[in-house]
Amino acid sequence: MEVHPDASSVSGALEETFTVMCIDDNEMLIDALERRLELEPGFAGLYRAEEFAAAADRAVTVQPDVVLLDIDLPDGVDALMLLRALVRDTPTSRVIMFTGYPESELVTESMGLGAWGFVSKGVSADRLIGAIHRVRAGEAVIELDD
């Protein structure tokens, strides 16, 4: 596991612009996330994955600061394989696993593979947005259910 240098503080990270890529088949969620992120200082855009199987290539192109990766993807796409590819091909992007079914084993496995965060879809919007900022700042985040 490669260790990224820690940012000096969350506030330091907030002064810079940032982009987020959301790999999820829930369009309603992505639209709402984009709307909510637009309120955050420094937010410079949200990227979507049109084809999940090619999401890692898309990340290489757009180089997002944070990737939100849903574990339960359609079309037989293995999210953990995708995580491996993201960690390998875009090491500067920090991946947060995002799921409706948070399980401890999945947390340890994905963090062991290089994810920087694990967030349940059962948390409040504040905690999700906070997790994005904390991961940007170099903190590893595990946010399970409220």
Place this chain on the structure above:
Amino acid sequence: MSRKRISTRLSAVDAGRSLLEQQRLAMIGCLTAGLGHDIRNAVMPALLRADAMSASPDLSASARQDLDGIRVSILSLQHLATGLRLLSQDGSGEASGTHLATWWRDAGPLISASLGAGTQLDVHIPDALPLTKVPPNLIAQVTLAITMNARIWMQGASVPNVTIRAHALPKCAYLTVQYSGQPTEFKRWSPDTSLELPGDTPVENLSGLGLERLREFLAEYDGDLQLNEMAATSGSFTIKLPLQENADGDSASGQLVRLELSDPRQLAVARLILAQRGLVEWREQDADGRDPELMVCDRPNLAIARAATNGERLSAGRVIVLGEPETAEERENVTWVSPSRLGTLADALP
């Protein structure tokens, strides 16, 4: 048709009915899991939108109040989804211990719903109880079976009341479900049949909720389900939940563990596992002079562990290192856990 043939046919009909009932329950369980997932996928966008709306400076005070109310409603749906997810988990659940207060936070909305709005529910589950080794989904299923039975039993009661209490002794925690009321017309209630399997007894007899089978599952964790009393106007069950133990047979809850990990991801996972095991992270400023009983470190911080061991602030053999040993000497008095298999850290902890 002979008496024997009639009896055989009736048995076959009963078996078919029982199978149908089991199938129906299995389908409900499967749909419950999907429903919990779908609710979460709908709730998160609603919460994000509500957050975005509340940031608008143009929002009037009354609209803001409405929005707050909507947010509370959405959150209650969120909690319900959490309960459905908990109930839909199959098998033995996760190996980590169950914190009863957290369990209630997740399962409480479902259990409350099982009693109906007219029932007074009092819950006393202290936050400081040690972890039990019985998985939360099984505790939820047992408790729900009792409360669903209670609801039927209390039909017509003018003051239906259910109290759920938890307490712990050195080896076990106990969850007691007590229900009482003043039914206008008592229905026959047999403590014996309450433990029968679903479909085995008519619902009018307020039984057949399968408590006996649940008792068998509890027994796999050395737990038990006891019927304490069954009087005309009240009933009480106690679920015995053995505490999580370490290899010595003692409860590991509350042991202090020092974490010296440079990688924030490893640190976050280690903290999660500690919390699940009921272990407490040692921090010098909060330790009140107590030394940690165990240290988890990575290779760069191994020197800190060695110094603590040499200075007798930490017993030999109480160090876990995330890394790969390079020499046989490095293996002495130290447990190594591969960083690529972070989950196995839980197995190395008490």
